[in-house]
Amino acid sequence: MIDFSCVVTGGGEGTGGVTALRASVASVLDQSLRGAEAVVVLASAADPVVRAAARTLADRNPDRVRLVDADPAARTTGALRNAGLDAATGRYVLVLTPGERLHPHACRNLWQAGETSRADLIAGRWSRAADESGKEREPSWQGELYARSRTLNHFTEAPELVFRDALVTGFCLRREAARRHGLRYEGDLAHGEILFGPLAAAAVGRIALVRRLIVTGRAAPDRARDLAALVQVHHRVANTLIAHGLPELRARRETAFARDHLVPLVRSFPRLPAARRERTAATAARVLTGPFRTGVPELPPLERAAVALLARGDAEEILAAAYALARPATVCAPLSTGPDGRVAWGGDPEDPALDITEVGHQYRTFGTMRLMNRLTRATVEKGVLLLEGRLVLPGHTGPGPGAPLTAALEFRARDGARAVAFPVQDVRHDGDGITWRARIDVTRRLRPLGPRDTAWDARLTVQADGPDGPRSVSDLFAPQDQVAPAAGLPARPRLGRLTGDTWEPYVTLKDHFALRLTARRPPARTARRLVRYATRFRPARKAKLLVRGVRGRLDRYRSRGFKATAYNTWLTRLPVRRGSVVFESHMGTCYGDSPRALYEEIRRRGPKLRATWSYDPSPAGFPDDARLVRRWSWRYLWALARAEYWVDNQGFPQHLRKPRHTTYLQTWHGSAYKRMGFDETRVRLQNAPQRERLQQAVDRFDHFLVRSEHDVATLARAYRIPEERLLRTGYPRNDVLIAERDRSEAEGRLPRPPVAAALGLDDHRRTVLYAPTFRGGPGKQRRSRLLLNVREFAERFGDTHTLLVRSHYLESARLPVCPPGAVVDVSRHHDTSELLAITDVLVTDYSSIMFDFALLDRPVVLFAPDLDAYAAERGSYFDLREKAPGPVTATQEELFGVLAELKKSDARWADQRHAFVREFGPYDRGDAARRTVAAVFGPRICPDARHITDHDRGAGR
Numbered sequence: 007m008i009d010f011s012c013v014v015t016g017g018g019e020g021t022g023g024v025t026a027l028r029a030s031v032a033s034v035l036d037q038s039l040r041g042a043e044a045v046v047v048l049a050s051a052a053d054p055v056v057r058a059a060a061r062t063l064a065d066r067n068p069d070r071v072r073l074v075d076a077d078p079a080a081r082t083t084g085a086l087r088n089a090g091l092d093a094a095t096g097r098y099v100l101v102l103t104p105g106e107r108l109h110p111h112a113c114r115n116l117w118q119a120g121e122t123s124r125a126d127l128i129a130g131r132w133s134r135a136a137d138e139s140g141k142e143r144e145p146s147w148q149g150e151l152y153a154r155s156r157t158l159n160h161f162t163e164a165p166e167l168v169f170r171d172a173l174v175t176g177f178c179l180r181r182e183a184a185r186r187h188g189l190r191y192e193g194d195l196a197h198g199e200i201l202f203g204p205l206a207a208a209a210v211g212r213i214a215l216v217r218r219l220i221v222t223g224r225a226a227p228d229r230a231r232d233l234a235a236l237v238q239v240h241h242r243v244a245n246t247l248i249a250h251g252l253p254e255l256r257a258r259r260e261t262a263f264a265r266d267h268l269v270p271l272v273r274s275f276p277r278l279p280a281a282r283r284e285r286t287a288a289t290a291a292r293v294l295t296g297p298f299r300t301g302v303p304e305l306p307p308l309e310r311a312a313v314a315l316l317a318r319g320d321a322e323e324i325l326a327a328a329y330a331l332a333r334p335a336t337v338c339a340p341l342s343t344g345p346d347g348r349v350a351w352g353g354d355p356e357d358p359a360l361d362i363t364e365v366g367h368q369y370r371t372f373g374t375m376r377l378m379n380r381l382t383r384a385t386v387e388k389g390v391l392l393l394e395g396r397l398v399l400p401g402h403t404g405p406g407p408g409a410p411l412t413a414a415l416e417f418r419a420r421d422g423a424r425a426v427a428f429p430v431q432d433v434r435h436d437g438d439g440i441t442w443r444a445r446i447d448v449t450r451r452l453r454p455l456g457p458r459d460t461a462w463d464a465r466l467t468v469q470a471d472g473p474d475g476p477r478s479v480s481d482l483f484a485p486q487d488q489v490a491p492a493a494g495l496p497a498r499p500r501l502g503r504l505t506g507d508t509w510e511p512y513v514t515l516k517d518h519f520a521l522r523l524t525a526r527r528p529p530a531r532t533a534r535r536l537v538r539y540a541t542r543f544r545p546a547r548k549a550k551l552l553v554r555g556v557r558g559r560l561d562r563y564r565s566r567g568f569k570a571t572a573y574n575t576w577l578t579r580l581p582v583r584r585g586s587v588v589f590e591s592h593m594g595t596c597y598g599d600s601p602r603a604l605y606e607e608i609r610r611r612g613p614k615l616r617a618t619w620s621y622d623p624s625p626a627g628f629p630d631d632a633r634l635v636r637r638w639s640w641r642y643l644w645a646l647a648r649a650e651y652w653v654d655n656q657g658f659p660q661h662l663r664k665p666r667h668t669t670y671l672q673t674w675h676g677s678a679y680k681r682m683g684f685d686e687t688r689v690r691l692q693n694a695p696q697r698e699r700l701q702q703a704v705d706r707f708d709h710f711l712v713r714s715e716h717d718v719a720t721l722a723r724a725y726r727i728p729e730e731r732l733l734r735t736g737y738p739r740n741d742v743l744i745a746e747r748d749r750s751e752a753e754g755r756l757p758r759p760p761v762a763a764a765l766g767l768d769d770h771r772r773t774v775l776y777a778p779t780f781r782g783g784p785g786k787q788r789r790s791r792l793l794l795n796v797r798e799f800a801e802r803f804g805d806t807h808t809l810l811v812r813s814h815y816l817e818s819a820r821l822p823v824c825p826p827g828a829v830v831d832v833s834r835h836h837d838t839s840e841l842l843a844i845t846d847v848l849v850t851d852y853s854s855i856m857f858d859f860a861l862l863d864r865p866v867v868l869f870a871p872d873l874d875a876y877a878a879e880r881g882s883y884f885d886l887r888e889k890a891p892g893p894v895t896a897t898q899e900e901l902f903g904v905l906a907e908l909k910k911s912d913a914r915w916a917d918q919r920h921a922f923v924r925e926f927g928p929y930d931r932g933d934a935a936r937r938t939v940a941a942v943f944g945p946r947i948c949p950d951a952r953h954i955t956d957h958d959r960g961a962g963r
Contacts, residue, residue, distance in 0.1 A: 173203020366823025
């Protein structure tokens with residue numbers, strides 16, 4: 007019984023067509039669902055080689071592979087596919103383009119979903135090669151569409167099926183339903199498969215979506231060659247949506263078509279020959295009309311401008327747009343500014359399709375912005391390299407027509423070892439750009455060593471207004487066909503011409519002009535062949551294996567597992583070094599928080615303690631006179647093993663045992679809103695050994711700081727910390743906040759602490775700190791997407807506010823370019839307490855930073871669009887809306903409204919903010935560092951240590 011008929015049309019000509027056909031048929035034969043057949047449809051004019059290969063496949067698998075000879079009139083792919091639909095006998099039918107491969111369980115997953123849901127169309131994920139490496143990737147939009155398996159009663163419940171290229175491959179139809187609805191491929195369309203899927207989805211009733219991968223190896227169309235056909239089928243799909251009364255989906259289809267086909271076409275322009283670029287631009291100007299020419303509003307600004315330029319058919323402008331898409335921070339065309347301050351690509355500031363204000367070029371100056379330096383000529387004349395190019399000037403900045411200009415062309419070895427500069431003989435201003443011309447004696451001046459420094463990249467430096475004026479440094483952009491393959495210059499390597507004899511200009515895959523040392527003459531070619539042979543014959547291979555084995559053994563000795571074993575077995579037996587302390591903050595990422603406050607308190611008292619700080623990955627930002635060790639280095643392990651005290655705010659590596667002679671002070675890093683420790687669902691679901699490792703890590707704590715009885719009931723209980731280990735001193739990091747509050751109440755907010763001047767903050771602007779919490783988990787990505795639209799904040803409040811953005815130390819966020827002084831990224835600033843002291847308003851979500859900032863008695867606004875979902879997934883210890891120290895907003899407009907009226911409305915929140923501090927921070931009184939040092943380090947540092955220790959351990963009982 008045949009459950010699945012997989013239709014495969016005959017592949018292309020020659021060995022490529024044979025390979026594609028065999029790959030598709032083999033994926034059908036390898037299905038875990040044995041009732042799957044391959045129906046191979048061959049045109050009457052099929053390549054004899056392909057026909058012979060298909061016959062061989064059928065002879066070897068007579069029960070699983072059937073050959074179908076199409077009618078001689080069937081010449082298009084759609085007609086061949088229709089012949090396959092007619093010949094199919096399975097309960098379900100699936101069509102594959104030659105080269106596409108089914109996942110081994112694809113038919114089984116589709117069949118099970120169809121039988122369970124009784125759906126007529128069942129669809130799943132697909133992937134294609136994303137780049138030249140051949141690595142397969144799925145389009146990003148599939149993640150949401152196929153997030154879970156589900157059944158749809160109508161395709162409008164998942165409209166992405168028809169306005170994205172979702173039903174081109176990776177789906178099957180119930181054969182009886184296909185015949186009942188008369189579903190056929192359009193024989194007059196070059197890409198009829200794009201239309202067939204939406205027609206099928208609209209015709210059938212129930213649709214099942216499967217979250218499994220179904221098809222790999224989908225080929226991207228040749229958009230430059232097939233642009234007219236793709237646009238034609240796009241219009242047919244759009245008309246189908248109109249016929250079904252769905253005009254809103256037509257607009258979304260146009261956006262998706264532009265994003266999926268037109269933007270990639272623009273990106274491909276640097277790799278097209280000049281003649282083909284001109285033909286493609288002319289075709290685009292003929293077939294792309296309507297919103298593609300006037301602007302697709304849903305696209306990002308650079309993509310919107312690129313599509314509009316493509317539709318207008320200027321090949322040079324399209325090429326510049328391709329460079330801009332690859333490097334959004336580079337100015338690739340002159341800019342024009344309208345009366346309202348909007349910035350557009352080119353000369354018409356009123357053209358909405360070319361509006362790129364959001365990119366932020368207008369906020370950069372000539373010396374700080376990246377400019378496209380287009381190479382217009384690269385030839386070899388009389389033994390020298392002749393280069394000519396043009397540097398784009400944006401229009402709003404740059405040297406004026408009469409400004410003196412000097413330029414130098416630098417070639418830098420790709421390994422970074424050397425750089426050689428050449429003067430540019432001719433450089434001049436030409437209106438909206440700078441043209442330059444250089445003659446370079448590469449043979450005489452460029453002397454590589456030979457074996458390693460074979461590739462040299464070029465860049466141009468333009469100096470305006472004398473030696474103290476601004477400088478612009480730019481790479482040399484060029485399309486792939488800019489340099490003739492035969493161009494070359496003699497080379498004189500320092501190790502002799504056997505290592506290379508010719509400088510060959512070329513364009514890199516990133517569209518940059520460069521030189522490489524090659525071997526063209528017989529002696530150098532022979533030498534290279536000998537070197538290649540010598541590094542590949544059997545003794546060389548054995549030597550490589552030996553070296554690889556030695557490196558593997560060394561890597562093992564450097565691994566954390568080996569280091570942890572050596573530490574726990576041997577280093578912990580070392581004698582203690584009296585008075586030695588190892589400090590660590592947030593796993594070595596910064597010099598800040600309570601460990602910093604304790605370190606500086608100890609230094610003020612001047613005791614004879616030997617302090618060591620760990621860092622990871624960089625020592626930047628730590629005091630110059632501090633003793634530093636890299637986290638997980640042998641010096642780090644040696645310091646931990648001999649230390650009398652450990653002090654940190656998060657946790658030293660769990661696998662490291664605390665020596666018997668060591669006292670471990672855990673300062674922690676915030677009160678708890680979200681569930682922590684053994685209260686977390688993630689931890690409760692772990693196996694017993696994992697939970698035991700966590701418990702062993704926590705059992706190392708000798709002292710644990712708390713700032714309220716809320717901490718005792720949540721953090722201490724969640725981590726199972728005994729009462730006798732708790733120190734009710736408050737957080738040392740908050741001492742500076744108490745001091746700043748008292749100072750500002752007595753003297754006023756101004757002058758601000760010194761860090762404000764270091765960040766360039768204006769005293770007359772209100773400072774807003776946006777500090778969201780960490781939303782990731784083990785194994786999740788560390789790049790975060792901010793829920794707050796920073797650009798919109800800058801547009802609305804930039805004149806009166808400065809937004810400080812601090813992403814979590816385990817994450818990073820890329821900020822858009824905004825007006826000067828409107829947005830400052832402070833994510834890498836070491837000490838959050840310094841930022842809080844200069845902040846007027848805090849915007850956060852669920853971060854524990856709100857517990858600290860409330861001590862300043864300044865406005866707090868919570869921006870929590872996903873509050874209910876977050877609380878349900880992570881769990882919480884209290885109702886945030888009920889106890890929050892400020893308003894809780896769910897939308898960005900609501901947040902902006904609160905900020906706009908904050909001066910009037912904040913008085914209503916003063917009492918609740920005071921109650922918040924009384925509940926969550928009563929032990930923060932401004933002397934936490936002194937009290938903690940006295941309690942942990944004893945009378946030799948603080949004379950009244952015994953009194954303070956007894957008080958802090960007894961408080962709250």
